[in-house]
Amino acid sequence: MIGPSNIGDAILVSGVIAAVRTRYPEGHLTLVVGERAAALFAEDPRIQTLVNADRFRSPLARVTLAFALWRYQPQVLVDLRHTLYPLLLKPLQAWRYLRQPPRDVVHMRERHRWKLHAQVPGIADDGAASCPLWFSERDVAHVEALWRRWQLHRAPRIALIAPGARSHIKRWTAEGFAWVADRLITEADTLVVFSGEPDEEPVVEEIAALMRGRAHSLVGLVTIRQLGVVMQRVQLVITNDSGALHLASAVGAPTVAVFGPTDAGKYGPTAPSSRTIRRRLFCAPCERALCRFNHECMRFITPEDVYDAAKELLQTRDMRHET
Incomplete structure (x- = not known):
């Protein structure tokens, strides 16, 4: 293959x-x-x-x-x-x-x-409609050790925020992520954990510096597969159009996906509980490597838009657990 x-x-x-x-x-x-x-x-x-x-x-x-x-x-x-x-x-x-x-x-x-x-004519459809991933026992054990070290099992809710993306024009603003993270901590009683690849550590550090509250960072602590195990345990994922988005969809994690220059119809979340946040502008989605204007498709997305979608998914999850 x-x-x-x-x-x-x-x-x-x-x-x-x-x-x-x-x-x-x-x-x-x-x-x-x-x-x-x-x-x-x-x-x-x-x-x-x-x-x-x-x-x-x-x-x-x-x-x-x-x-x-x-x-x-x-x-x-x-x-x-x-x-x-x-x-x-x-x-x-x-x-x-x-x-x-x-x-x-x-x-x-x-x-x-x-x-x-x-x-491959005649191949069965079973399995192709979803995105099943495989996790090793070592992946699960590593995440369980992190949970114990940070005592995450005591948190009523956990939101994972993945603010990175391979292309900088697919990243929402640091100010927006910081605002949403603080609101989740103070108003939604939710513990926030950031994730990213090692070269995205400056992105996470910039957001953390803008926050009033404190959050954990998984940058450099988990592999991409181990991040999938983490997503199976959290109540919410907030992400740009990135590998983290597709990983969240693969494990069925409730997801808020922030889209700008790329087409959500092609790459959007497929988890049953998901929301796509985007601004419908004349130039978006352009699917270009460089923005011809001033990144309005991302800058015009407000923190309130993202937080409201996140709160809705958390409330829906809570109601399901109560019934």
Whole structure:
């Protein structure tokens, strides 16, 4: 299987992996993904061979990988990146890999599922509709140790805030996150925990410096998989369009997703309890790498918008637990 490089995209294809494994329970599954995505699937018992595609970036290295896969002679090939590998590995069926989903298949999770059925006819739908992830016993034990160290089991509610994103234009304002975090602490009786990748520590520190209250930070303390275990335990996740958003959807965590330049129809939350906050401007979603204006699609989202959505999800959760 040829998969994506980014963590968020990798999470979206985890349902495809589950569907392939269900269809071929005794098969040897080889997954080719980028280094960041590989961290999500390390030691996953569903995958027998994990290949880091980032090690094959040069033209010569790509040829080496192509012939290695050719010698492997896979009986089933799933290519979710539209590479040239099907021309070498499945030349008589290469036309299947050129097909694109119709326009009414919008969300990327559904588009990946459509490609799976186009490339591997007859495969069952079970498993592809969701994004099942695998967590090791070590992942769970690590999170349990953090819970004990911080005594998080005593908190009536826990909200996880993931303020980062790979692109800075997808990040909501530090002032907005700080305001929402303080309101959750003081008015919603909710403990706040921040998360992020190691290089996002300055983002979290900026928000913490603007807050009146205190919050915990998981930056540098958990892996991407362990963050998924954390999300299974919290009552709310607030995030931008990022890998954290798709991770929250995969584990079914109640989610408030803040969207600006990217299309929520393609990448929005899919958890049963979720809210998408965005401003409908003439330029958004532009899906550009650089903003042509002044980042209004994010700056015009108010803290009240995000907090009201968060409070609604928390109240809904409380009512369900009372009944």
